[in-house]
Amino acid sequence: MTTAIPDSNNSMQKVAIIGASGYAGAELVGLLGKHKRAQICHLVVSENSSSEGKLFSELHGRFKGVCDLPLQAFSPAWFDNNAADLDVVFFATPHEFSAKWAQAFIDAGVKIIDLSGGFRLKDANDYPKYYGFEHANIDALATAKYGLAEWQQDDIAKTNLVAVPGCYPTASLLCLKPLTVNNLVVENSLVVVNGISGVSGAGRSASLATNFNEVSLKAYNVLQHRHQPEISQEAAIEVVFIPHLAPYKRGLLATVTLQVKDGVTNAQIKQAFAQAYSDTPLVRLVASWPEIGNVAYTPFADVHWQFDEDKQVVVVSCAIDNLLKGAASQAVQCFNISLGLASEYSLINT
Ligand SMILES: NC(=O)C1=CN([C@@H]2O[C@H](COP(=O)(O)OP(=O)(O)OC[C@H]3O[C@@H](n4cnc5c(N)ncnc54)[C@H](OP(=O)(O)O)[C@@H]3O)[C@@H](O)[C@H]2O)C=CC1
Numbered sequence: 212m213t214t215a216i217p218d219s220n221n222s223m224q225k226v227a228i229i230g231a232s233g234y235a236g237a238e239l240v241g242l243l244g245k246h247k248r249a250q251i252c253h254l255v256v257s258e259n260s261s262s263e264g265k266l267f268s269e270l271h272g273r274f275k276g277v278c279d280l281p282l283q284a285f286s287p288a289w290f291d292n293n294a295a296d297l298d299v300v301f302f303a304t305p306h307e308f309s310a311k312w313a314q315a316f317i318d319a320g321v322k323i324i325d326l327s328g329g330f331r332l333k334d335a336n337d338y339p340k341y342y343g344f345e346h347a348n349i350d351a352l353a354t355a356k357y358g359l360a361e362w363q364q365d366d367i368a369k370t371n372l373v374a375v376p377g378c379y380p381t382a383s384l385l386c387l388k389p390l391t392v393n394n395l396v397v398e399n400s401l402v403v404v405n406g407i408s409g410v411s412g413a414g415r416s417a418s419l420a421t422n423f424n425e426v427s428l429k430a431y432n433v434l435q436h437r438h439q440p441e442i443s444q445e446a447a448i449e450v451v452f453i454p455h456l457a458p459y460k461r462g463l464l465a466t467v468t469l470q471v472k473d474g475v476t477n478a479q480i481k482q483a484f485a486q487a488y489s490d491t492p493l494v495r496l497v498a499s500w501p502e503i504g505n506v507a508y509t510p511f512a513d514v515h516w517q518f519d520e521d522k523q524v525v526v527v528s529c530a531i532d533n534l535l536k537g538a539a540s541q542a543v544q545c546f547n548i549s550l551g552l553a554s555e556y557s558l559i560n561t
């Protein structure tokens with residue numbers, strides 16, 4: 212069953228953010244705190260979190276005087292006491308949490324906008340392989356809709372479980388989809404996606420591998436990253452995905468290299484990108500190769516492409532902020548779409 216949010220009277224939506232102490236959750240607090248249609252009712256962390264009871268602004272000092280709500284601990288009792296009063300819950304939690312709890316919220320009449328990967332893959336068998344756990348809720352997996360905001364508006368508007376795309380898949384798919392939906396790519400050819408992320412992509416918890424002082428620049432999880440099947444699934448084309456970790460805080464770049472069919476022209480490629488992104492305020496076709504510095508701390512995605520007519524090779528690159536277009540601001544786009552608002556509502560010039 213799918214249910215749009217009841218919204219006939221432009222009502223405020225009562226929202227909770229689970230995972231509010233983390234990086235993506237904190238960005239959501241910032242965006243939803245100034246959103247005219249959202250009332251933040253609860254900020255939630257894990258059951259045994261060291262952050263329980265602290266003010267959100269104690270953890271994220273830039274919000275002092277802006278959002279001083281206390282962080283509550285999630286538990287089955289918390290769910291029983293609060294879920295039914297909410298309209299929308301954002302999960303900025305580990306993937307397993309979403310997989311376990313989404314259905315209970317949906318049964319309580321709550322819409323879920325899930326920033327984790329708990330509902331992105333359609334094949335439940337991929338969860339043990341790429342996420343390391345058996346999916347707890349295969350029925351909900353079947354009803355979830357992927358939420359790449361510029362491409363899946365109708366699905367997002369109708370579902371009560373939105374799987375917000377991963378950060379690398381967002382940038383990669385914004386590059387790929389104009390070419391794949393127009394059937395321009397050579398069948399069964401090698402499609403290579405190189406991604407580079409800064410350290411905030413790994414979340415707030417301490418780890419030696421993602422410690423700023425330890426990171427230089429290297430590829431990781433090559434051919435086995437969980438975003439490889441996600442990109443392939445949503446582009447409907449097999450890709451080779453090579454993520455890299457680099458020593459900066461915010462932003463992500465994906466660069467795609469592929470071969471287009473014999474006879475495909477520069478004009479066709481131009482038309483495909485123009486058609487896709489001429490009317491998308493948050494996805495900008497830019498005149499030179501995208502830079503992380505132009506999109507970090509913003510909800511924008513910048514896209515640029517180049518075509519080698521002799522080799523029939525296209526290179527497309529997209530830069531985003533991993534915590535915004537790659538997570539929180541895209542989640543707000545999904546929230547806006549579900550309310551019948553323009554997806555960029557409250558995200559530009561506010
Ligand atoms: N960082 C990024 O660039 C992106 C992240 N994402 C996804 O968003 C989600 C959050 O990522 P990020 O903010 O980076 O991660 P963080 O590690 O920074 O934050 C995780 C949050 O989840 C909370 N949490 C952990 N376990 C539980 C639990 N069992 N129940 C309830 N809350 C829990 C943590 O609170 P506490 O530990 O205090 O309990 C914390 O608030 C992940 O699924 C991630 O994959 C998506 C796109 C990009």
Ligand SMILES: CC(=O)N[C@@H](CCC(=O)OP(=O)(O)O)C(=O)O
Nearest residue numbers: 327328377378408409412413456
């Ligand atoms: C630098 C870094 O570690 N990045 C993370 C991806 C970011 C993320 O949180 O992944 P989701 O979008 O799937 O939630 C990683 O490679 O696992």
